[in-house]
Amino acid sequence: MLDQLTMAPSDPILGLTDAFRKDPNPDKINLGVGVYKDESGHTPILNSVAQARQRILAAETTKNYLAIDGSPEYSQVVQELLFGAGHALLGSGRTVTVQAPGGTGALRVAADFLHQHFPAARVWISEPTWANHSQIFRLAGIQVQTYPYFDARTNALDFAAMCRALDSAPAGDIILLHGCCHNPTGVDPTPDQWRDLAGLLTARHLLPLVDFAYQGLGRGLREDAEGLATLCAALPELLVASSFSKNFGLYNERAGALTLVAATPEAAQQVLSHLKICIRANYSNPPAHGAAIITTVLQDTQLRQEWEGEVRAMRQRIGQMRALFVATLRQKGVVRDFSFIERQQGMFSFSGLNKEQVETLRHVHGIYIVGGGRINVAGMTRQNMDPLCNAIAAVLN
Numbered sequence: 001m002l003d004q005l006t007m008a009p010s011d012p013i014l015g016l017t018d019a020f021r022k023d024p025n026p027d028k029i030n031l032g033v034g035v036y037k038d039e040s041g042h043t044p045i046l047n048s049v050a051q052a053r054q055r056i057l058a059a060e061t062t063k064n065y066l067a068i069d070g071s072p073e074y075s076q077v078v079q080e081l082l083f084g085a086g087h088a089l090l091g092s093g094r095t096v097t098v099q100a101p102g103g104t105g106a107l108r109v110a111a112d113f114l115h116q117h118f119p120a121a122r123v124w125i126s127e128p129t130w131a132n133h134s135q136i137f138r139l140a141g142i143q144v145q146t147y148p149y150f151d152a153r154t155n156a157l158d159f160a161a162m163c164r165a166l167d168s169a170p171a172g173d174i175i176l177l178h179g180c181c182h183n184p185t186g187v188d189p190t191p192d193q194w195r196d197l198a199g200l201l202t203a204r205h206l207l208p209l210v211d212f213a214y215q216g217l218g219r220g221l222r223e224d225a226e227g228l229a230t231l232c233a234a235l236p237e238l239l240v241a242s243s244f245s246k247n248f249g250l251y252n253e254r255a256g257a258l259t260l261v262a263a264t265p266e267a268a269q270q271v272l273s274h275l276k277i278c279i280r281a282n283y284s285n286p287p288a289h290g291a292a293i294i295t296t297v298l299q300d301t302q303l304r305q306e307w308e309g310e311v312r313a314m315r316q317r318i319g320q321m322r323a324l325f326v327a328t329l330r331q332k333g334v335v336r337d338f339s340f341i342e343r344q345q346g347m348f349s350f351s352g353l354n355k356e357q358v359e360t361l362r363h364v365h366g367i368y369i370v371g372g373g374r375i376n377v378a379g380m381t382r383q384n385m386d387p388l389c390n391a392i393a394a395v396l397n
């Protein structure tokens with residue numbers, strides 16, 4: 001039976017990391033997967049995280065299971081970070097958070113829950129979007145639709161086309177939005193556009209599912225949550241899948257959360273009871289360590305301050321790399337205008353390089369970027385900038 005299968009395609013992002021590892025080229029550069037690197041090209045453990053880890057290891061007395069929905073302290077700090085301390089939703093009873101193994105785990109729990117209870121609902125994802133979105137929902141049994149998002153001629157959001165498509169979605173469908181730092185384009189709605197989106201979703205009775213994986217890496221921790229705040233002010237119900245892989249550098253700890261805002265506290269508890277069944281049937285209960293680190297950092301004034309500084313430093317370094325990338329391309333004689341890259345937010349730059357150019361970068365120059373032309377700016381350094389821009393100049397000419 002099993003020998004009837006042929007090879008599945010490798011993952012467009014993590015498969016690239018596998019190929020990179022096997023590449024013997026000593027000058028290879030991996031700008032594929034969205035992982036932050038410091039100026040020396042290393043993915044660091046944040047100081048705040050290292051200190052929290054020490055405290056946890058010193059105090060830990062058991063490895064007993066967590067509850068199916070995870071730790072209540074974690075839920076509280078997650079909600080405070082999403083909505084802001086003192087937000088009316090906190091303590092309203094209308095919002096519940098379940099701890100999840102990464103943002104991907106949170107999306108899959110949401111997908112299982114939605115498919116089980118709203119089998120006719122489809123999910124609408126942006127075109128383009130993170131390479132994993134479509135398969136998460138498809139494999140959960142949900143039909144996937146796309147809405148236009150990016151205008152390649154202007155390197156900007158095609159908001160009119162996006163709204164036209166969403167306006168045609170039937171009531172009860174699910175609209176996946178990126179909370180900030182859209183992956184892969186780095187192009188986000190403006191505050192006015194978020195307000196218009198909130199109005200459209202309300203009028204059409206559509207359910208937003210916000211994928212929020214880059215809080216703090218765009219404009220700032222609170223600034224990046226403004227779109228979510230606008231949705232919360234307008235809509236009675238929504239879901240948020242959040243991740244701490246990037247802003248805490250906790251990639252391999254798989255720390256994320258699924259947060260639900262319901263119209264009433266009773267509805268929130270009812271949904272929670274069903275989410276717990278999805279979790280129990282999937283991975284039983286969540287891993288503890290990453291979430292414990294986040295809770296420890298966010299509950300402690302000194303660690304939190306240090307972490308906020310570390311997020312700021314990551315954000316600033318990414319901004320500097322954007323500027324240096326654009327300037328270096330110019331200096332290498334590239335005539336195409338890449339200045340839009342400085343206006344993009346978050347880890348990625350959507351370069352506009354085509355499939356053939358991406359292939360040439362990889363096979364001739366040992367530079368790995370994602371198929372659609374997405375480059376991980378957070379992986380650029382002053383050292384790799386020259387070879388990177390030389391290679392891009394060569395493929396463009």
Ligand code: LMR
Nearest residue numbers: 013014032033034130183
């Ligand atoms: C990415 O987009 O590169 C990251 O979100 C990592 C992943 O899991 O794909």
